[in-house]
Amino acid sequence: MRTRTTTATAAAALTAAVALLLTACGGGSDSDDSGKDEIAGADTGASASASASPSPSASEDGVDRPEIKLPADVKNVFEGTKTGDPVKDAVLADNERMINSIDEAITVDAEEHPALKFYSKDNALVAAATYVQTFYEGGTTWTGSTRYYDREVTLSGDNAATVTYCGDETESYSKDRKTKKVKKTPGDADDYVSYNARMEKNADGVWQTVNVVSERGSGKCQP
Numbered sequence: 001m002r003t004r005t006t007t008a009t010a011a012a013a014l015t016a017a018v019a020l021l022l023t024a025c026g027g028g029s030d031s032d033d034s035g036k037d038e039i040a041g042a043d044t045g046a047s048a049s050a051s052a053s054p055s056p057s058a059s060e061d062g063v064d065r066p067e068i069k070l071p072a073d074v075k076n077v078f079e080g081t082k083t084g085d086p087v088k089d090a091v092l093a094d095n096e097r098m099i100n101s102i103d104e105a106i107t108v109d110a111e112e113h114p115a116l117k118f119y120s121k122d123n124a125l126v127a128a129a130t131y132v133q134t135f136y137e138g139g140t141t142w143t144g145s146t147r148y149y150d151r152e153v154t155l156s157g158d159n160a161a162t163v164t165y166c167g168d169e170t171e172s173y174s175k176d177r178k179t180k181k182v183k184k185t186p187g188d189a190d191d192y193v194s195y196n197a198r199m200e201k202n203a204d205g206v207w208q209t210v211n212v213v214s215e216r217g218s219g220k221c222q223p
Helices: 010-022 086-107 114-119 122-138
Strands: 052-054 069-071 074-078 140-155 160-176 192-201 207-216
Touching (some): 069 074, 086 122, 086 140, 086 192, 114 122, 114 207
16 A cells, blocks of 8 residues: 655645645655555656656547656556546546546656646645655655546536546555665555545646545445
8 A cells, every 4th residue: 555654744745735836746755654645646766758658648639738657667547437428538538647647746756747737726736746745755656556446427517527436556555765665565444545526627628626535445445
């Protein structure tokens, strides 16, 4: 499981989050107690040129999207990507890109992470930035595979939607950013997380996440 650092105060985390929104993710301590919190979301500190899995194709809808690449040892598996409804499918595709954008910011050291602000805004963007920063402050990243499933979309008018889904982190592990040492731990109830994401369609046709609520150890997501 990817566990988060608890060393930073709320005020410090918020300051770091704001800095992250304006510049790059980076810096932090060498502690090995860090990881994942309440938003989906990653590295090895690999560069953006590392072997990676690209985000879903952006050419079909004509939107000029930033490319997202994850390191070769980081994988997100998304189930239920096609519903048969083109609007819901578009919502799910941008939900997937949002998750990948956060993990790219965690796992890839770069001067900027444009996808983070492209797919998240408002409360969701601040939460994502804060979450990403905890990995850098803790000197960790993650490796392995995370599965997202039971994904359902509820539309609210033409420009708003809610996506509920589950995350399985039993095969994703904390990794020391400096030594590259992987901390493998047995899976437990806390590896299962439920998410409720509020999304809004912007003027460019992108479904941005504006708020995310999550529950770690959720009974409804456990097998």
